Amino acid sequence: MQEPTHGGPRRLVHHVRAGDIEHGGLASAQIKRQLSGLGVAPQDARRAGIIAFEGEMNLVVYSTNGGTITVTVSEKLVDIEVADEGPGIEDIDLALTPGFSTAPSWARELGFGAGMGLCNIQANADWFEIHSHIGSGTRILCRIERRRHDASGHRPTTRT
Amino acid sequence: MTLRDIVRQLGLEVVAGAGWLDRDVSGGFSGDLLSNVLASARPGNLWITIQRHVNVVGVAQVAGLSGVLLAGGEPPAAAVLAKAEEMAIPILLSRDGAFELAGRLHRILVPDVR
């Protein structure tokens, strides 16, 4: 989904349904494509795609009622917000620990549950915040500082 | 080396994405935990896995992989193949197991290693 804008930043909003494994990952694939279409460099679109995928799959596997992925693209930044309204995370430090996972067995059979999703999100973001409360839900905010590049994808040469 | 070269040399079946076999393969990655693939596979890698559900296509697309090599023979469901086609992700199939495939792929991608 792409909202009409007039000049300024572009906002892409994707809704993700809880338990919808059949479409899991497809919003992220679309986000990556949309970012490339908006002129975001391949490396940055890849980082955003990975962040979105991990966020999307956590919405599919853990959220009570699904959630949203909101991507805002401006000249210098790609901001990604992944938000749901529950159940929330009891111990955020534990959830951020590599290898920690409460993935159910149906998800583990599909190759989820390595306990690396939130780590991958952090590794691909230049800035990362997570807010979560039992009962009210989880909100992840990520920022990618875009590489400067021209239309061909090459970084500009600085002449002095 | 292109996907086409690898398909020929390893005798693979192309079950989706036949239009993108001229893509260059930067290396290989083998694994079945999706987050591990997203953390460690490099762009252009050919990914060897036993997973064959639709999320595999999403992982390959966001990670910018050149294609997916499915070990163990069984083809994925038609809906997965349709998604792969739509996302421009070639899906290659072999009867061999992941260990065997990784060894053979390594031999042709990194021929200098004894």
Ligand SMILES: Nc1ncnc2c1ncn2[C@@H]1O[C@H](COP(=O)(O)OP(=O)(O)OP(=O)(O)O)[C@@H](O)[C@H]1O
């Ligand atoms: N949106 C969420 N709502 C509630 N709990 C969550 C949410 N996202 C993550 N968690 C909790 O944090 C844990 C760690 O998440 P993370 O994404 O790092 O790993 P994982 O989903 O378990 O495995 P992987 O992502 O590697 O497949 C999860 O197992 C779950 O307990």
Ligand SMILES: [Mg+2]
């Ligand atoms: Mg996860």
